[in-house]
Amino acid sequence: MKYEAVIGLEVHVQLETNSKMFTRVPCGYGKEPNSLTDAVVLGLPGALPVMNLEAIEKSIKVGLLLGCKIADTCKWDRKNYFYPDMPKNYQISQFDQPICEGGEVEIEMPGDSPAVMGKHRIVQLTRIHLEEDVGKLTHFENDSLVDYNRAGSPLLEIVSEPDLFSPEETFAYLTSLRNSLIYTGISSCDMEKGQLRCDANISIRPVGTEKLGTKVELKNLNTISGVKNGVEYEIKRQIKAMEQGEEIFQETRRWNPEQRYTTPMRSKEMAHDYRYFPDPDLMPVKIEQEWIDKIRNEIPEKPFDKQRRYMDELNLPYSITSALCPDLKLCEYFEEANKLAKNPRKIGNWVVNDLLRELSAGSKDETKSISLNDCPIPPKHLAELVELIENGSVSNNVAKELFPEMFSTGKSPSTLVKEKGLEVKSDEGEIESHCAQAIQDDPDAAEKFKAGKEGAINALKGKVMKATRGQANPKVVDEILRRLLSN
Amino acid sequence: MSSSALVEKTAFDLSHLLANKEVSSVEIAQACLSQIDRVDEQVHAFLHRDDQDFLAQARASDERREKGNSLGPLDGIPVALKDVISVKGQPLTAASKILQNYISPYDATVTKKLKDAGAVIGGRLNLDEFAMGSSTENSAYGPTRNPWDLNCVPGGSSGGSSAAVAAREAPLTLGSDTGGSIRQPASLCGVVGMKPTYGMVSRYGLAAFASSLDQIGPFSKTVEDTALLLEIISGHDPLDSTSFPTEIPSYSSAINQSLKPCVLGLPKEYFGEGMDDEVRNAVNLAVEFYRNQGHEIVEVSLPTTDLAVPVYYVIATAEASSNLARYDGIRYTTRSDRAQNAIDVYAKSRGEGFGEEVKRRCILGAYGLSSGYYDAYYLRAQKTRTLIREDFNRVFKEVDAILTPTAPTPAFKFGEKSDDPISMYLSDIYTISTNLAGLPAISVPCGFTKGNLPIGLQLIGRAFEESSLLSIAHAYDREHKFGCVTPSLVKE
Structure with a gap:
């Protein structure tokens, strides 16, 4: 039996804004650990979030560029889980009312040669929502260190429909999406700096069938080629498992780029119950049509x-x-x-x-x-x-x-x-003396030209150009040579 | 003026004495400190004192006044804060073991406003852990006792804030009110306590219990003092998205305007079963007073009243379960010595650091938000909350204020309700609805029981109409001043 892969991508993009999503601390990369923090970022008792309008504006811009429906209200929810990457132990995100819904990304597959345009296709988006980024953990043998510089940076999550069918399409999708995002100026999308991160949902099904197979979520796809390789590996793994009569489990797996294979992270049973609920610290904000129209004028x-x-x-x-x-x-x-x-x-x-x-x-x-x-x-x-x-x-x-x-x-x-002194020389007197010299030096070529061999003039021209270090005006050289040779 | 005379003064009087240079801020501060020295071993309103800092602020105030740079009526007046309101460089424990080593690195917005007004901020006041309770019995550092009867609770959760005013340890204090945590202890301790409209006072720097219900508010001996303090701490704050952009009038001058005849509503659901007879009598006398003053008294109905307590315990606990997740033993909270791995750090630190009531509410709240239960609990509670709000909106088309008792009973004995959460929860039955509706409400002392325990009268007003509510309350308080009666136990 032949199988086909069905892939959906969740792309996280850090927005480049002056300050973090819910406080005045600046965003930044490569700064001294835990220097970009304040009471809000650290989740100290009593600290409260205040929404960053610039981040909303940039999200709307992305939504408009990708043809999404923009929500009429911007509403925030809390995603609750215990992990040291989030000081509050909840992440402020958007659950049931994302800022953008629908939308599409045009992709181009490789053509037959670099000079030939490849086939284009539209990939459907599910939603785009805004949330705050989490901190970065570094694990050592006995300890783990956490850096909250990234925590609280505005992060856009762009979720595609299961509308990609090969590693190549996945690569093309990510490339096209990244280009569009860079066009809007919302982010440099530098994957090395973690500005763009990607998870893939992958399942396989027999070719010709409609029903989606059991999906596996693949994490740690941190470079564009990593996405392609990871997806490729995972598809092969699933096909092999299926062919050997094994069951595919709904689970989260991790891509190991060095060893180039995927390993299980957690099963469906271990999946979190995030206990989403509307964040009572943040009022829903109405997104006025006028505001959307103003942003629409700015989209590239x-x-x-x-x-x-x-x-x-x-x-x-x-x-x-x-x-x-x-x-x-x-x-x-x-x-x-x-x-x-x-x-x-x-x-x-x-x-x-x-x-x-x-x-x-x-x-x-x-x-x-x-x-x-x-x-x-x-x-x-x-x-x-x-x-x-x-x-x-x-x-x-x-x-x-x-x-x-x-x-x-x-x-x-x-x-x-x-x-x-590289100007082209058009001084006819000087050029004429060079031309005469050339004819004298190469009488053979001159005779051939006179005998009707048009191409022979090029040898003479070459000599003149050489003598003038390429600065003689070729038009003038041509005229003079022809005049001298016609005598 | 003698120290004992000074501590019995209202903030309003102290302000005049300071302005006339009849007393210095340092003298007032010293009077408070010697009263605390004298009575707090028994009352235990304070969790922490920083006397040097306190006196230094008072000295600074005196110096300002000397140079003619007084910052206004609150300059030089001591204000003590409930131990959930951040003061830079001071501890903030929320009466919990889990925060026993935490020092706040920043000022709450109310703290900043008080400092800007020259108030002398001193001491951290006891409470039920994380403001969860109605008796301060849930404090990890031992309960506060009621200055009227040391065998009785002061109410809660802001029991330290009410007891400190009643015991004359501070002329003004701040508390926080999520379901009655200012008004109920004010009632049980015989002082004035007010919960402003939700959004009136910034919550920035207030360790959250339930974000959609919490409000900071004042305690004082008189309504006039409450007006004075409220106008300082109110106002829009860009650091709190739920704070409301509105002009703050001068409440202290508004309440001295002549009061036009008002319509006061008595909700029939509040005057039913479960109310202590002495409470009923005292409240009825207050009703008679208003009637005699030419105000109209009407019966009104708030049919959703009995839904308030269950709705509250779903919403407040849900928010608390998330708000308190940050106290995890990872960074500034105390980490369990027994933790062997990451999960242990959470489970054991929280298990050891939180008291029983806090754990109960976190579990209850997390349950109500869980997948599969959200619609039946949290979502339904939110819908019911809208009905409660609409109930009040309808009644406020007919009346200017709603008049009720603040608590069904006077102060109760230690241990009387602490083994029965439900009966404890019901001590907030008259106060919880106003938090759910976001309305302002004030508790004014309205007499004493035969056993000499204070009784409180609650007045509920329209949203953001604090001026009107304070004026109505002041009309009664000006003529009675029950809050100026000093408990004999703390008298010198």
Whole structure:
């Protein structure tokens, strides 16, 4: 019998806000342990939560981008459980009235080659709710330490329907969702910093059947590739178990990325009764339509919509758009440069080839690139470079040499051209003497050209360019050579 | 002025004496301390004293006044707080062993408001552990005794706050009221005690029992003093999402305006079975007083009255089970020495750190929220709570205030009800509904039994109409001043 997997994803995203979800303490990563705390974060007697409006606004923004229905009231519930990662021993979350319901994520599967667009599909979302993040525990042989710096940070949980059917789709979903979230500016979605975390619900069923199998919740999927590998392993494990006539238990399992297998964490019987109830410390807040409309004006174009627009309106090839569009900052850079140069294809090529290469080569950390915010080449310098090439002021070769220098010095291309004396030379007297010299040096080529062999002129041109270190205006060289050879 | 004369003064009088420089804040503070030295071994209203800090605040107040920088009528007046209200650098035990080593690193909003008004904050007052009880018998540090009869309870949970005022150890105190925890002990100790409208006084810094019911409120000898203290501690607080943005009028001047004829409602359900005869007589005399003053007395009906106690014990315990989860032996609470693993840390620390009543209520509350029971208990209780609120809304279309006894009986003996939780719970039968409805209510002393135990009259007002409620209460209190009678046991 053939089996297919059915996968649903729960994605947790930390919102980048000035302060924590329910208090004024700032959010932050990499600070001294337990330095980002106060009475509220530590759950001291008498401390009370106060809702962070910025977090609500950012959640609504995500909901609108993903086409969710926004709740008319923002209501809070307490999720009760004893564990040292939450100082109050309850987490403030949203149980029966999530801030967003429904919604969808468009995904793209890999195409036949990197130059070809793959198949697109819509994945349905169940809900998005907001909650406070928990602290981080570190376990040692006899002790465990807890750091509450992360505790109380706003955390968005995005729950998909069981609407993914392979590890590849899961990967595509997570990639697309992450791109959209970065587009909204709510989070950098850095999985290494725990800004984006993911649990997967996985079951299998015989192909062609509708009924869902027993689901297993997979935790500790902390990198995008970890999600793909973990899901892949778990599907194989379940299929193997099924084929051997074993029963799949409803349980929570943990992905071990180093050993690459999953192990049981807790069974259904051990599942918590969270005793959810409305948090009496927080009043439900009405979400006015005007507020939603205001936020709607701020939502960006979706990554795939932008890609389609670039291909349709700017006539960019898929290969350029697929490198540009996952990165909003890169798109903004491209658009700014293109606004000046009005040459999308050339600008696009420079951005996705040369600029990205310099950004990654320029970084001291091999695994990372320099951020576009710190890019030494502003868009107007790139636009200027393309214009210089287009109007014949510099040759393509010179431009290719100039670009790394623009990157390392931050100087504009015209400044560099002047400094280095690289302007294209159109002084006909000087060029004519070089042309005459070339004809004299290579009479063979000159004769061949005169005899009608058009291509022979290139050898002469090469000599002139070499003699002028590539600075002679090729058009002028061509004219003069032809004039001299026609005599 | 003699120390014993000073402690019998109202805050209002002390304020005038200070303003006229007839007495210093240090003298008042010293008078309180010597009264505490004299009587508190028997009364046991205080769990903790910091005399040096107390006197230092008084000295600072005197210096301010000397320079002409007095901060207002409360500057230099001592106020003692129930041991659930945070004061930076002072212990906060909630009368529980589990918090025996905790020092609060921050001020509650009411504490900050009192400090800003120049009040001299001193001492931590006894209570039933985590404010759960009606007698202070549930304090882990031993009960408070009633200054009118040391064999009787002072009521609870704010029994330390009521006894301290009655025993003349402090002119003003603060307590908290979740189901009657200010009004019932005020009634049993013969002092004024008021629970403001829910949302009137910030709960920030109050160790929570039941968040949707808790309110901080004043104790004093007179309604006038309560008005003085309430106007200082009230007001919107951005740190408490349930605090209500409303203007706070000057209650102390409002109550001295002439009172227009009012309609007072007597709920027939409150005057039925179970009320002590002497309580009934004293309350009836108060009713006659109001009638003679030209106010209209009408009978009203609150049919949901008998639902209040069961609804309360589902909602309050549910919230408590969650609010008290933070006391877990992990960080600032006492950890059991016997804990061998993580589960032990919770189970043994809480098992050893909490008293019987707290454990009973946490278990009850967790049960009512459990999967499969939530709809039958918690959800149904919340729906019934709405009905109780609607009951009051309807009655308040016809009346300006509701008049009832505060408690069904005067102070009872130690041990009399402590083995029978239900009969203990019923001592709050007249006070619980107002917490469920969020309304303001005040207990005013209205006489004594033949055995010389105080009796309290309760007046319930419309939400956020404290001025009107205080004015009606003041009209009676001004003419009777039962709260100014000092128990002979604590008299010098």
